[in-house]
Amino acid sequence: MSEPQAVLFISNHGDIVGGGELSLLQLIGALNRSQWRPVLVVPGEGVVAEQAGAVGVPTYVVPMPAVTGTSMASLASIRALGRLIRKQDVQIVHANGTRAMIYGGLAAKIAHCPAVWHVRVADSDGLLDRALYKLSARVIVNSDAVRHRFSWGAADRVHRIHNGVDTVRFAPRPPSSRQRAVLGLSPNDRVVVSVGRFVPYKGYEDLLRAAAIVHRQDRAVHWVLVGDGELRSNLRRQAEALGIHQLVHFTGWLDDVREMLALAEVFVLPSHGEHFGRVLIEAMAMGKAVVATDAGGVPEIVKHGETGWLVAPGQPDGLAEAVRQLLANGEQCGRFGLVGRRIVEDCFSLDRHASQIQSLYHHLTGVCCG
Secondary structure, eight states, X not given: OOOOEEEEEEESOSSOOSHHHHHHHHXXXXXXXXXXXXXXXXXXXXXXXXXXXXXXXXXXXXXOOOOSXXXXXXXXXXXXXXXHHHHTTEEEEEEESHHHHHHHHXXXXXXXXXXXXXXXXXXXXXXXXXXXXXXXXXXXXSSHHHHGXXXXXXXXXXXXXXXXXXXXXXXXXOOXXXXXXXXXXXXXXXXXXXXXXXXXXXXXXXXXXXXXXXXHHOTTEEEEEEOOOTXXXXXXXXXXXXXXXXXXXXXXXXXXXHHHHHHOSEEEEOOSXXXXXXXXXXXXXXXXXXXXESOTTGGGTOOBTTTEEEEOTTOHHHHHHHHHHHHTOHHHHHHHHHHHHHHHHHHSBHHXXXXXXXXXXXXXXXXXXX
């Protein structure tokens, strides 16, 4: 039996700043270790390195300063990556993001090693995209919405592989009475949950306006917002101004969101333009009906009228009405949750995600898939 082939993963960030780092760590954990030997590079110490190290992945810190021309620091980092590629006998470089690809792509080119560029953001970097595309053997995008960034690229070079979720960890479970008590919820309170970063494009101002609309008709609905970000203080002030601060629970960032998702009757994603929508597949895997905005990669996940409702972005009235409909129809809510779970199992499982990426590795290296 041949030795497993080394794959050098390069992360844009040392800490978890969004779904991209979570998806990278889960992919690394799901690889078939009899065929692939993951090695990780991060630009600085942090949670990404800690979690990779916890599952036995050798991790190296190589600084990746912002590239503003030809700097000695940048050249030193590219050389360090090249030495690591040779030392670890790396067969594939897998760059998770643009900065990772700048450094990893150049080091791989010099070392004559194929580089895979994993792109999770729909926003174009202009001419830099074309330069990094030329450095890559293949580009992976996580949604058709992100694929549009490379509409000019060859179809056989750009592969759409949706993110995956561990359907064993994220599975339907009863809500925790302890967690309800921690939040101060009474037995009759209804719960709507949202998970995300508190930044402008995520649409949380719209969600709070929708919550105020729902509150006029149903004062028992509570809103649990899991996350953090630059707008947290503004959102707290907005909730007070709307008179709903006692119904909106800001939990902060949580490493494990499953207990909060289990509380939800409805999950809401109010984003103005999601590149994929990782939290949607987590909520659906737990059997939750969803309300989400019809923008970006979201319609690739949420099937309107089958797993939840899609509404126009930036429309609090539409969000409120969709949430009200689901809360008023428990049978429909349950049916949406069941169908959503099946769709995640069929189309968005971590096993499927890892299998598709490993098939791409096999193609690039010629390693037998058996």
